[in-house]
Amino acid sequence: MKSGVKAHRATARRVGLAGLVAATLVTAGCTAGQRAQTADEQETLDGTTAHIGTTITLGALAVEAPSDGSSWASGGNVPVKVVMVNSGHSDDQLTSITSPSITSWSTYASVAAASAANAPGSPSAAAGASSPSPVTVPAHSRVQFGTVPTGATGIRVLMLTGVKSTIYPGSSVALTFTFAQAGRVTVQVPVQLSKTPHSSVIPGPSATGEAG
DSSP states (O other): OHHHHHHHHHHHHHHHHHHHHHHHHHHHHHHHHOOOGGGGOOSOTTOEEEEETTTEEEEEEEEOOOTTSSOBOTTOOEEEEEEEEEOSSSOEEEEEEEOTTOSEEEEESSHHHHHHHTSTTOHHHHHTSOOOOOEEEOTTEEEEEOSSOSSOSSOBEEEEESOSSOBOTTOEEEEEEEETTTEEEEEEEEBOSOOSOOOOOOOOBOTTSSBO
């Protein structure tokens, strides 16, 4: 009788140990083969992010896809999508965008204003757009630019004016962004492949004073 009880207990221990090993292997497999949803989140599927100092973040940054799906022609004006986030305690200003690939840059209050100013035959289009004005990004706030809305209202348009060579989807343009307080950063900005809106995580100012 005692030997039967011992055998039963030994079998139970082996079954329990086998179950523990199996559970450990399954957990390890999940950890190695899967990623948490937040680990795969990106600000845009074909944009990039840049940080300037500890306060300014340029998120979802990309040159928009060509209107005709083929290319942006040399000499034309090209829209850029970006969300400028200021996580600092004081306002900052974008004072310049420079690049060997462009003549200048400009901003417009709306998509309609940008379309009118850059229409063929308009004075602004003929002159290569108006002189750029600094863009203020208030403390603990953000300013969004783009011709394709991604959920925000009152979107403005940022244009690279007088591009010096043909720009193709899938390529990139080196742009240097300079802010009055945060400083400057040079970014290889990708050219989007499509104008179709993508799911994105829009960066926002954090309560700690750092971009997030």
